[in-house]
Amino acid sequence: MDKKDYYESLGIPKESSLEEIKKAYRSKVLQFHPDRNPGNKEAEEKFKEVTEAYEVLSDPEKRKTYDQYGHAGFGPQGFNWTEDFSRVRTDFADIFGDIFSDFFSSEGFGGRTTGTYGSQRVARGADLEYRLSIYLKDVALGAEKQVHISRFDGCTVCDNTGSKSKKKKEVCSNCRGSGQVIHNQGFFSISQTCPQCRGEGQTISDPCQNCRGTGRVRTNMHKISVKIPAGIETGTSLRLKGEGDIAPHGGPRGDLYIRIFVEKDNLFERRNADLVIEAPITSAQATLGAEIDIPTLSGKVNLRVPAGTQHNDMLRLKNLGLPKMSSSGKGHLFVRVKVIIPTRLSRQVKALYQQIRETENPDDYSEIKKFKKNL
Secondary structure, eight states: OOOOOHHHHHTOOTTOOHHHHHHHHHHHHHHHOTTTSTTOHHHHHHHHHHHHHHHHHTSHHHHHHHHHHGGGGGOTTOOOTTTOOHHHHHHHHHHHTTHHHHHHOOSOTTOEEEEEETTEEEEEOOOEEEEEEEOHHHHHHOEEEEEEEEEEEEOTTTTTSOBTTOOOOEEOTTTTTSSEEEEEETTEEEEEEOTTTTTSSEEOSSBOTTTTTSSEEEEEEEEEEEEEOTTOOTTOEEEETTOSOOOGGGOOOOOEEEEEEEOOOSSOEEETTEEEEEEEEEHHHHHHOEEEEEEETTEEEEEEEOTTOOTTOEEEETTOSOBOSSSSSBOOEEEEEEEEOOSSOOHHHHHHHHHHHHHOOGGGSHHHHHHHHTO
16 A cells, blocks of 8 residues: 655645644644544554654654655655554653643633642642622722632531542552552553543542532522722632632632723723823813813812813823732822803804904914915
């Protein structure tokens, strides 16, 4: 049977770099490895095919020979990977350093390890995340919120043991207490989490019916108090240590992360610790100056608008913004002035505007004078 093109086997172009070759090989092994496809002869052949392709293409000299002569460069029968897989052996740790977690992860999302017990890994409970929406006023003053989460707590029927009789676990007969079983496949020797005890090295002979032998049950409405610091920003996560899931059989808890989202405010625009608000004023107030009331997150303040204020001018009220989380002090409140041009005028007001138009000289305004020069 004619051998398949090595580049085609790995699904890569001929100009691929060594890193791209490694990445492609790793992906193919994860797809076709016999342990993932038990009894599948087609997958086993594909596994051998991609291993042979990697052995040649990852070696500069072998790749040069193959690129020049093809399979014929290795003799009438082509390259025999079963006799020479030195590159695979050399690169094994680099390529498959975390392959075991990809193949045999049994703790589920968020599960972690906290140490070892003999040769066994001691699992801690999963970390949890809760998304909490707050208002801008909560950012300004700080707040305390109550959240209700769903998490695993210890089973009260068996006192977290997982055993109906609350007796101690027994040594697993499948892995003899190691928590691992060894599988040999070709040149691979893979240590896999024991499926019978799930890596614990111990089993329960009389599992508790309430928790099904896990030592934990789910609580759907667990109430937790969360303190929100003033000045917090959207996307910040607050870590509540030990408030996540309890591990099976009473192992240590994971953590709870409260991810903060600040709701958009109808009046204020946030810019880090500063706030921006838009304040409408009349053309007369802008021209002659005025005093206006401005809302803040903690009450109402008076702002003096200077005479000659222009549309979109920004006026600053110091220290009336948000607290700064990373340092002391507060941001400022900036007032963007919006000059309102009237669309409906009383006769009296219209007469006054006509009088102003007749008496003012447009050339007295530098902006108008500069514009006319370009005409």
